[in-house]
Amino acid sequence: MTHSHGSEVLSELAPHSRDLRRAIPDVYAGFVGLHKAAMAPGALPANVKELIALAIAVVERCDGCIASHARGAARAGATKEEVAEALGVTFLMAGGPATVYGPRAYSAFCEFHDAETSDAP
Numbered sequence: 001m002t003h004s005h006g007s008e009v010l011s012e013l014a015p016h017s018r019d020l021r022r023a024i025p026d027v028y029a030g031f032v033g034l035h036k037a038a039m040a041p042g043a044l045p046a047n048v049k050e051l052i053a054l055a056i057a058v059v060e061r062c063d064g065c066i067a068s069h070a071r072g073a074a075r076a077g078a079t080k081e082e083v084a085e086a087l088g089v090t091f092l093m094a095g096g097p098a099t100v101y102g103p104r105a106y107s108a109f110c111e112f113h114d115a116e117t118s119d120a121p
Helices: 007-023 025-039 046-060 063-075 080-094 096-119
Strands: none
Touching: 007 025, 007 063, 007 096, 025 046, 046 063, 046 080, 046 096, 063 096, 080 096
């Protein structure tokens, strides 16, 4: 059985997220504002912030977060090497579970990265 950890996860979650967003629009608007503020370039560039978020997603074992931040890291220009090293740190900090969710994150990132680079002129 083949598992996708990138766009397939996001597609599966999308209708459920839309339904909940309709039920609690103000809460979602607040979260969107927080997300934009936290991920805006500042002392840390956006790609580094996405790597941090991706590493936390692995430690939290959140497939939706992994897919979202893998896509964000690819869009922000992170490299496969940077993602691999960030995921290596999750092994240090989270142990065995990170050796399960880290590969999922790497697979998702590679899916989005390859799509981003194949679309480039």
